[in-house]
Amino acid sequence: MSDDYLARIGTTIKEARNRAGLSQSDLATKLETSQSAVARIEAGGQNLTLDNLARISEALDTELVALTRTPSSGAVHLKIEGGRQLSGAIDVKTSKNAAVALLCASLLNKGTTTLRSLARIEEVNRILEVLNSIGVQTRWLPGSSDLEITPPARLSLDTMDEEAARRTRTVIMFLGPLLHEFDNFSLPYAGGCDLGTRTVEPHMTSLTHFGLDVEATQGSYAATASGVVDSDKAIILTERGDTVTENALMAAARHPGRTTIRNASPNYMVQDLCFFLEKLGVSVEGIGTTTLVITGKKDIDVDVEYSPSEDPIEAMSLIAAAVVTKSEITIRRSPIEFLEIELATLSGMGMQYSLSAEYLADNGRTRLVDITTHPGPLKAPIDKIHPMPFPGLNIDNLPFFALIAACAEGTTTIHDWVYDNRAIYLTELNKIGGKVTLMDPHRVLVEGPNRWRANEVTCPPALRPGVVVLLAMLAAPGTSYLRNVYVIHRGYEDLAERLNALGASVQPFRDIG
Ligand SMILES: CC(=O)N[C@H]1[C@@H](OP(=O)(O)OP(=O)(O)OC[C@H]2O[C@@H](n3ccc(=O)[nH]c3=O)[C@H](O)[C@@H]2O)O[C@H](CO)[C@@H](O)[C@@H]1O
Numbered sequence: 001m002s003d004d005y006l007a008r009i010g011t012t013i014k015e016a017r018n019r020a021g022l023s024q025s026d027l028a029t030k031l032e033t034s035q036s037a038v039a040r041i042e043a044g045g046q047n048l049t050l051d052n053l054a055r056i057s058e059a060l061d062t063e064l065v066a067l068t069r070t071p072s073s074g075a076v077h078l079k080i081e082g083g084r085q086l087s088g089a090i091d092v093k094t095s096k097n098a099a100v101a102l103l104c105a106s107l108l109n110k111g112t113t114t115l116r117s118l119a120r121i122e123e124v125n126r127i128l129e130v131l132n133s134i135g136v137q138t139r140w141l142p143g144s145s146d147l148e149i150t151p152p153a154r155l156s157l158d159t160m161d162e163e164a165a166r167r168t169r170t171v172i173m174f175l176g177p178l179l180h181e182f183d184n185f186s187l188p189y190a191g192g193c194d195l196g197t198r199t200v201e202p203h204m205t206s207l208t209h210f211g212l213d214v215e216a217t218q219g220s221y222a223a224t225a226s227g228v229v230d231s232d233k234a235i236i237l238t239e240r241g242d243t244v245t246e247n248a249l250m251a252a253a254r255h256p257g258r259t260t261i262r263n264a265s266p267n268y269m270v271q272d273l274c275f276f277l278e279k280l281g282v283s284v285e286g287i288g289t290t291t292l293v294i295t296g297k298k299d300i301d302v303d304v305e306y307s308p309s310e311d312p313i314e315a316m317s318l319i320a321a322a323v324v325t326k327s328e329i330t331i332r333r334s335p336i337e338f339l340e341i342e343l344a345t346l347s348g349m350g351m352q353y354s355l356s357a358e359y360l361a362d363n364g365r366t367r368l369v370d371i372t373t374h375p376g377p378l379k380a381p382i383d384k385i386h387p388m389p390f391p392g393l394n395i396d397n398l399p400f401f402a403l404i405a406a407c408a409e410g411t412t413t414i415h416d417w418v419y420d421n422r423a424i425y426l427t428e429l430n431k432i433g434g435k436v437t438l439m440d441p442h443r444v445l446v447e448g449p450n451r452w453r454a455n456e457v458t459c460p461p462a463l464r465p466g467v468v469v470l471l472a473m474l475a476a477p478g479t480s481y482l483r484n485v486y487v488i489h490r491g492y493e494d495l496a497e498r499l500n501a502l503g504a505s506v507q508p509f510r511d512i513g
């Protein structure tokens, strides 16, 4: 490494340490080194390995160096020693999908927003990069996953980190908050998981209600806001989409009149956003239903705290982990309202589980339970398994049913009508002993029960199918490798470590280069 490069890294570390409110000695204690070593690093007088940098990033709770940013360099892989049963209890973390909505919604507020126990995942990191690049100050409060967000007097969209923006689909949700701030602005095209084409048309159509006109130009959306709101009519969503409902909600939040959204998604992330908007002083009637009536505020300037709720998709992932490894585990803090169809489907397949009494999430609204799984034989369901917008079986939970079907006696049809390019990734299970046949781009037949066998597989470029392969590897006796797991880190926090606490053996390792 050149001296100049080392000095720049040293300065970055020093700034991050100061932001975290740590002294050199505090950081040295966390790194199990001496204060003088930290001083040397900060002065650029110490050679650093990627591993050192990763440890310092972790100690400072910051993506100091985005080691996983470019898939081809420093990619993270997992080594799995499979065939172990799991036991014990695990807490479900807060959801990715509420986190991204709330980060966008923080743009509505001129005051300081504190999001408690936010998911510390790559998707959040990318949005933080985008927010920081347009002038929003963000800070993880020391020793916590609480994020403090302070907006600037005026956002600077010209300096947006477009590379980070293009790695998520979330940037589309900047349209709703920003249309009240700018007459003309442009945003890069939305990216995200490779699941085939995903329309943005419903977003555009719903926002015309607020006078927004969006033209897709070369690589970006050019938006013009006329400020004329069509107050008399309801917004009728042609799809009951989650992020489109959120976009319309955020646009309505700063419109001082009443806005009605019909065919709104009542899904978990939308509910979290509604609860947050209420804290901002916005009135939202009909939360949890498909008709929302919002009375917004022209200006929102409050210091506010909010705790998003737990992730039903993570809870489902952990249920699938228990099934595939034939384990009894307790999945604490599971948001039951968003798992009822999943549990009923599992009961139909013969799965035994017990539920604790209900208790409330930290947002004071979402109902949680602890789910204890009881291993036993499963049978294929009589009917095909397909998702529906909430309150159906969650679209993101569908891939886990392919894994569970592989453990059940008989043949199951899994119908992923939603995504053009997701069912195909389920055939990756065949590399580790699954018997999955692709019938057409949307349907797979899964024959079970099968015997899992260890193998080396490149992680599919889609979050849930990636986790499904990982979970199957937990059950496959021997050593498996799952390569390039950035997509998993997009949506799950410390998954390897947390599975290991239940008795799994999942070791992350990196390419150096
Ligand atoms: C950040 C976030 O919250 N992401 C979630 C959100 O994405 P998001 O809200 O962006 O989902 P999309 O708008 O891409 O919808 C997913 C797909 O479903 C189709 N569709 C959706 C609703 C409907 O009533 N009819 C219909 O056909 C869409 O055309 C699209 O092809 O919802 C998806 C579907 O639940 C989830 O997979 C994503 O995890």
Ligand SMILES: C=C(OP(=O)(O)O)C(=O)O
Pocket (backbone or CB within 6 Å): 169, 192, 193, 195, 396, 463, 464, 491
């Ligand atoms: C498809 C998903 O998310 P995103 O909308 O972030 O791509 C998912 O969470 O499975």
